[in-house]
Amino acid sequence: MTDLLIPFEYAYMVKAILVSGLIGGVCAFLSCFITLKGWSLMGDALSHAVVPGVSLAWLVGLPFSVGAFIAGVMAALTMGWLKKKSGLREDAVIGIVFTSWFALGLLLLSLYPSNLNLRTIIFGNILAISDPDILQVLIISGVSILVLVMKWRDLLLYCFDEVHARSLGLNTGFLHLLLLSLLAATAVAALQTVGACLVVAMLVTPGATAYLLTDRFGKMLVIATITGAACGLIGAYISYYINGSTGGCIVVLQTFVFLVALVFAPKHGLLNTRRQRRLAALPQTS
Amino acid sequence: MNWLDPLRYSFMTEALMVSALVGTVCAVFSCYLVLKGWSLMGDAISHAVLPGVVVAYLVGIPLPVGAFAAGLLCATATGWIKASTRIKEDTVMGIVFTGMFAFGLVLFTKVETDAHLSHILFGNILGIERDDLIQTVIAAVVTLGIVLAMRKDLMLFCFDTAHARAIGLNTTMLHYVLLALLSGTIVASMQAVGIILVVAMLVTPGCTARLLTDRFDRMLILATASSVIASCLGVYVSFFVNGATGACIVLAQALLFAAAFLWHQRRRSRFSV
Amino acid sequence: MPSLSIDVANVTVAYPNGHTALRDASFHLHQGVIAALVGINGSGKSTLFKSLMGFVKPVAGTISIAGNTVEQARKLKLVAYVPQSEEVDWTFPVSVWDVVMMGRYGHMNFLRIASAEDKRIVNESLARVGMTDFRDRQIGELSGGQKKRVFLARALAQNGQIILLDEPFTGVDVTTEEAIIALLRSLRDEGRIILVSTHNLGSVPEFCDHVVLVNRTVLAAGPLEEVFTEDNLNRAFGGVLRQFHFEQSTIQDHDGKTVKLVTDDERPLVFGKGGHLEYKDRQGREDLVEKRQKEAGE
Numbered sequence: 001m002t003d004l005l006i007p008f009e010y011a012y013m014v015k016a017i018l019v020s021g022l023i024g025g026v027c028a029f030l031s032c033f034i035t036l037k038g039w040s041l042m043g044d045a046l047s048h049a050v051v052p053g054v055s056l057a058w059l060v061g062l063p064f065s066v067g068a069f070i071a072g073v074m075a076a077l078t079m080g081w082l083k084k085k086s087g088l089r090e091d092a093v094i095g096i097v098f099t100s101w102f103a104l105g106l107l108l109l110s111l112y113p114s115n116l117n118l119r120t121i122i123f124g125n126i127l128a129i130s131d132p133d134i135l136q137v138l139i140i141s142g143v144s145i146l147v148l149v150m151k152w153r154d155l156l157l158y159c160f161d162e163v164h165a166r167s168l169g170l171n172t173g174f175l176h177l178l179l180l181s182l183l184a185a186t187a188v189a190a191l192q193t194v195g196a197c198l199v200v201a202m203l204v205t206p207g208a209t210a211y212l213l214t215d216r217f218g219k220m221l222v223i224a225t226i227t228g229a230a231c232g233l234i235g236a237y238i239s240y241y242i243n244g245s246t247g248g249c250i251v252v253l254q255t256f257v258f259l260v261a262l263v264f265a266p267k268h269g270l271l272n273t274r275r276q277r278r279l280a281a282l283p284q285t286s
Numbered sequence: 287m288n289w290l291d292p293l294r295y296s297f298m299t300e301a302l303m304v305s306a307l308v309g310t311v312c313a314v315f316s317c318y319l320v321l322k323g324w325s326l327m328g329d330a331i332s333h334a335v336l337p338g339v340v341v342a343y344l345v346g347i348p349l350p351v352g353a354f355a356a357g358l359l360c361a362t363a364t365g366w367i368k369a370s371t372r373i374k375e376d377t378v379m380g381i382v383f384t385g386m387f388a389f390g391l392v393l394f395t396k397v398e399t400d401a402h403l404s405h406i407l408f409g410n411i412l413g414i415e416r417d418d419l420i421q422t423v424i425a426a427v428v429t430l431g432i433v434l435a436m437r438k439d440l441m442l443f444c445f446d447t448a449h450a451r452a453i454g455l456n457t458t459m460l461h462y463v464l465l466a467l468l469s470g471t472i473v474a475s476m477q478a479v480g481i482i483l484v485v486a487m488l489v490t491p492g493c494t495a496r497l498l499t500d501r502f503d504r505m506l507i508l509a510t511a512s513s514v515i516a517s518c519l520g521v522y523v524s525f526f527v528n529g530a531t532g533a534c535i536v537l538a539q540a541l542l543f544a545a546a547f548l549w550h551q552r553r554r555s556r557f558s559v
Numbered sequence: 560m561p562s563l564s565i566d567v568a569n570v571t572v573a574y575p576n577g578h579t580a581l582r583d584a585s586f587h588l589h590q591g592v593i594a595a596l597v598g599i600n601g602s603g604k605s606t607l608f609k610s611l612m613g614f615v616k617p618v619a620g621t622i623s624i625a626g627n628t629v630e631q632a633r634k635l636k637l638v639a640y641v642p643q644s645e646e647v648d649w650t651f652p653v654s655v656w657d658v659v660m661m662g663r664y665g666h667m668n669f670l671r672i673a674s675a676e677d678k679r680i681v682n683e684s685l686a687r688v689g690m691t692d693f694r695d696r697q698i699g700e701l702s703g704g705q706k707k708r709v710f711l712a713r714a715l716a717q718n719g720q721i722i723l724l725d726e727p728f729t730g731v732d733v734t735t736e737e738a739i740i741a742l743l744r745s746l747r748d749e750g751r752i753i754l755v756s757t758h759n760l761g762s763v764p765e766f767c768d769h770v771v772l773v774n775r776t777v778l779a780a781g782p783l784e785e786v787f788t789e790d791n792l793n794r795a796f797g798g799v800l801r802q803f804h805f806e807q808s809t810i811q812d813h814d815g816k817t818v819k820l821v822t823d824d825e826r827p828l829v830f831g832k833g834g835h836l837e838y839k840d841r842q843g844r845e846d847l848v849e850k851r852q853k854e855a856g857e
Contacts, residue, residue: 035373036651040380041326086547088320092493095325096543099486103536106408106483110530122407122482123391153671157661160651167612167640168665168717169633197333197482198391201384208377215697217652248391255385262367270370372650 007240016126019137020232020250023193024202026141027186028228029148031207032220033179037159040204041091042076045098046180047187047199049075051105051121054191058114065136065188072184075101102196116192124195124247126236133192140189144182155179156217193232194247201251202228209258212265227257292525301411304422305517305535308475309487311426313513314433315471316492317505318464322444326376327361328488330383331465332472332481334360336390339406339476344397349406350421350473357469360386361462409480409532411521418477425474429467440464441502479532487513490539497543497550512542563590563625563720563752565611567777570620572606579775580606583620586771586780588754593747594769595783596756598795602774604756608723611754612638624721632721636665639719641710643726649699655709656694659684662716684715688742704735711742722746724755728762740766760828763787764838784847789834 007013034043050068057067075097083093109118119125129137148155157165158175166172183203190199210223235250242249263270292298319328335353342352360382368378405413414422433440442450443460451457468488475484495509520535527534565588572581581603588594598604609615610622613629624632632638639662662684663677673681685691688708693701698709707727714722728736743753743766754771757763763770763783770786772778772795779786779794829837835851838844 035377036648038374038376040374040376041329044326044329044380082547085551086493086497088493088496089323089325091323091325092320092489095329095485095489096493096540099483099490099536100540100543103483103486103533103540106533107527107529107537110533111527150670153664156653157664160653160658161642161647161661163612163614163640163642163646164661164713165664166614167633167638168636168662170664198384198388200380201388204377204380205384208373208381211373211652212371215652216654217657220652242392242396244392245388245395248388248395251384251388252392255381255388258381258385262371268371273370 007237012127013236013240015129015134016246017233017236019129019134020126020193020236020246021229022141022232023137023186023190024206024232024235024250025225025229026144027190027199027202028206028224028226029145029221030182030186031203031205031228032210032217032224033155033159033207034183034203035207035211037179039179039183040200041094042180043183043187043203044200045079045094046072046076046184047191047196047203048105049098049101050184050188050191051102051196052108053105054116054121055105055108055112055114058116059108059112063132063136064114064116065140068188068191069181069184071101071105072187073181076180076184120195121191122195122197123245124191124193124198126193126246129192137189137192140185144185144189147178147182151175151178152221194250198247198251201254205251205254205258206231209254209261212258212261212268215267227254231257292522297412298521298525300419301414301521301531302518304414304419305411305478305521306514307423307426308478309491309513309517309535310510311430311433311471311474312484312487313491313495313509314430314506315467316488316490316513317495317502317509318433318440318444318492319468319488320492320496321441322464324464324468325485325489326379327364327465328468328472329485330364330379331357331360331468332476332484332488334383334386335469335472335476335481336387336406337393338390340390340393340397344393348421350425353406353473353476354466354469356386356390357472358466361465361469405480406476407480407482408530409476409478409483411478411531412524414477422474422477425470429470429474432463432470433467436463437506479535483532483536486536486539487517490536490543491516494539494543494546497546512546513539516542563750564588564623565721565752565754566621566623567607567610568621568623570610570617570622572603572610572615573618574615581610581617581773582776584773584777585620586777588752588769588771590750590752591747592768593743593753593755593766594771595763595767596754596771596773597758597760597763598773599758599797602795603776604773605725607773608640608725608754608756611721611723612640636717637719638721638723639714639717641707641714641722641724641727644703644706644730646725647698647706647710649706651698653698654694655685655690655696655698655701656681658698658709659712659716662713662719665717680718681712681716684712687715688712689738702735703730704732704739707731707735707739708742711739715746719751721752721754724753726757726759727755728757728759736762760792764828764836784836787836789830792828 034040050072053067053071054064057064079094079097082097083090086093154170154175158172162172186203187199190202194202206224206228209227210220213223214220231254232250235253236246239246239249266272319325335356338352338356339349342349364379364382368375439455439460443457447457471488472481472484475487479487491509491513494512495505498508499505516538517535520538521531524531524534568585570581570584573579596604596607606615610617613633622629624637627635659681660673663673663680664671667673667677685694688711690705690708690712693705698706701709727739747753764787767783769781770783771780772786772791774795779791831837841848
């Protein structure tokens with residue numbers, strides 16, 4: 001029994017667990033919008049595109065999150081501009097821009113090593129997170145949560161029916177930028193927890209899991225946030241025992257929860273849809 | 287340092303040749319990928335090969351075999367989940383590939399130590415070993431051969447799937463052929479640029495060529511040319527700046543794309559006047 | 560506020576890529592009409608909608624909505640838009656109630672928290688379109704006609720005085736179509752302007768009072784019976800329309816000249832010999848019959 005409490009005896013573990021839970025929750029809240037808007041590739045792209053900012057921020061002595069955020073937003077703006085000008089498909093433009101940004105980041109990191117080493121940035125290393133970095137994560141999460149709680153209805157309308165939002169006089173250009181900024185900000189916050197390659201999981205999986213379980217957006221937000229936070233907490237906790245990558249554990253856990261929902265969800269799960277199809281095949285006897 | 291210096295080292299000439307080969311395969315395939323709108327699929331499969339590589343290493347079979355199998359698994363799982371739920375395809379891909387990558391990562395940190403694996407992530411074209419070299423060449427040549435042999439069918443499939451089906455092509459088969467070729471391409475390039483940056487090799491050359499021409503045949507040639515130039519340039523430059531080779535290649539690709547973009551803009555503004 | 564109207568004067572819309580979608584278009588609609596916006600694909604119907612909502616700015620000409628500029632009209636939430644079914648993501652996790660509440664967003668505070676008044680209006684709007692019983696359904700679970708009614712309810716909740724409908728009858732069966740038409744008529748009778756974009760010519764005479772014919776410009780606009788003539792339609796559609804001529808029955812003469820036309824969901828448009836519009840039946844058109852008779856007598 002006491003074995004189960006061992007992780008809590010280490011201050012770094014407690015910090016890691018709590019921070020993972022927080023970031024898991026914030027990312028999950030945002031993931032509801034990302035999955036419905038169909039922005040998974042964008043999430044993946046921005047989480048890679050923030051990397052050069054980390055390196056540059058270190059060179060000029062800024063907090064890493066500021067540099068990373070700026071790099072992420074710049075990448076997003078470049079994508080928008082390039083897409084409009086070149087007429088290429090959006091997914092291709094995103095692919096080009098984020099890989100270039102990311103490659104630039106890798107090159108900079110290989111030329112000028114910073115406080116966050118390459119491994120940390122790519123795979124995350126929440127166990128070694130420093131207190132100033134925790135502070136940055138807290139600030140980013142706090143601001144993101146505040147903005148999301150205040151503006152989630154507008155963002156929902158924007159994701160659901162952009163034309164209607166515009167005809168009501170909502171500033172959809174602003175909402176678009178807001179969603180991109182939130183995406184970049186949470187990608188920055190999640191960078192140290194799970195690493196650039198896996199941030200997109202935090203930004204997609206909980207939302208999709210919740211989407212399988214409910215038809216109401218309000219409930220979807222609640223379910224996603226709880227799943228995300230719980231996976232963050234438990235994943236970090238488990239990683240102590242199997243002594244493996246924390247980010248990997250969190251994401252594997254999230255994927256597992258998704259798969260469970262995929263099979264067993266009451267209405268949209270595979271078991272139920274199979275059953276419905278079987279019933280439909282039976283001769284009608286009413 | 288003399289600018290011909292790099293060519294005096296055999297590892298450099300070898301690297302230049304391998305990168306040209308890999309660049310060719312990726313470029314040819316990128317034309318199809320860009321037209322089909324499968325950039326995210328390229329990104330997804332390239333990440334999803336990681337667990338395959340680790341498992342192959344543990345079991346002791348050639349890494350490309352494991353990688354190829356994992357790539358196909360990712361593609362089929364995505365297709366299957368997409369077909370049986372209402373979740374958008376891009377979301378499904380995001381879930382599947384991150385799940386597989388995370389699983390690979392957990393395994394990876396457990397087995398650790400062997401340098402091979404981190405070379406898979408970031409590429410190691412300058413220190414490529416004889417065995418890996420042979421595997422890379424085989425994967426590249428086979429993939430390239432199949433793509434070129436089937437280029438008319440694949441092109442029709444990417445352009446107009448319904449028509450392809452109507453004239454009696456087996457589009458389901460073509461779909462999986464394309465996915466298998468994608469996995470093959472990724473396997474061929476992972477030793478050189480690493481699985482994290484492969485997607486750049488798979489998207490950028492096709493787009494660069496697309497900006498320069500409206501004809502598919504010319505697109506293939508231009509994409510290959512730009513990709514080969516960028517790959518060699520990247521390897522060459524990385525020798526002097528002593529930076530990550532994979533990153534240098536991708537940045538060279540981006541530079542060529544930017545040049546093509548400027549040319550495209552100038553031409554367009556001239557026409558619209 | 561001056562009485563409700565739409566005035567479009569010499570409007571030209573050109574997109575940044577240089578494509579001129581609409582040139583020198585003018586028409587006027589006064590309050591209490593159902594107007595059809597008729598034209599082929601690419602004729603500028605959606606451009607016209609976009610300009611009325613202020614999404615594209617004309618490079619020349621003016622649009623005035625109840626005496627306001629488009630910008631002011633948008634602030635007053637005068638214009639409501641009912642999208643085409645294909646434009647909506649029906650798997651989105653929102654209920655009927657949520658969608659109709661979205662109509663109130665423009666009227667709410669910064670945090671978009673619904674007041675008792677907002678809820679009352681949403682309830683009323685739902686009752687008006689007869690969808691109260693479905694308020695907790697996810698939108699994908701509705702039939703084609705119910706979906707349309709939900710978005711109409713949203714336009715009502717928005718209190719839109721000008722309602723733009725984009726192809727409202729695609730995927731809707733004939734009975735529901737009639738229910739929606741009845742609803743549109745009652746909205747018209749309250750003085751609203753309803754502008755329906757459609758390519759389904761046959762349904763136009765059944766519920767529209769006015770017609771705006773577009774083909775890269777406004778070819779003709781005005782009361783139905785004046786504008787909806789064979790000549791005008793030929794100008795708007797060119798050779799696109801399929802034509803059947805029934806001078807008489809093709810195989811027999813003994814039953815007079817009656818010919819019956821049966822089609823599936825696309826309603827046919829029928830013209831008389833001189834190119835004038837024929838309706839489904841004479842009922843309710845007595846005044847027109849009288850007028851024509853007089854004209855013929857002169």
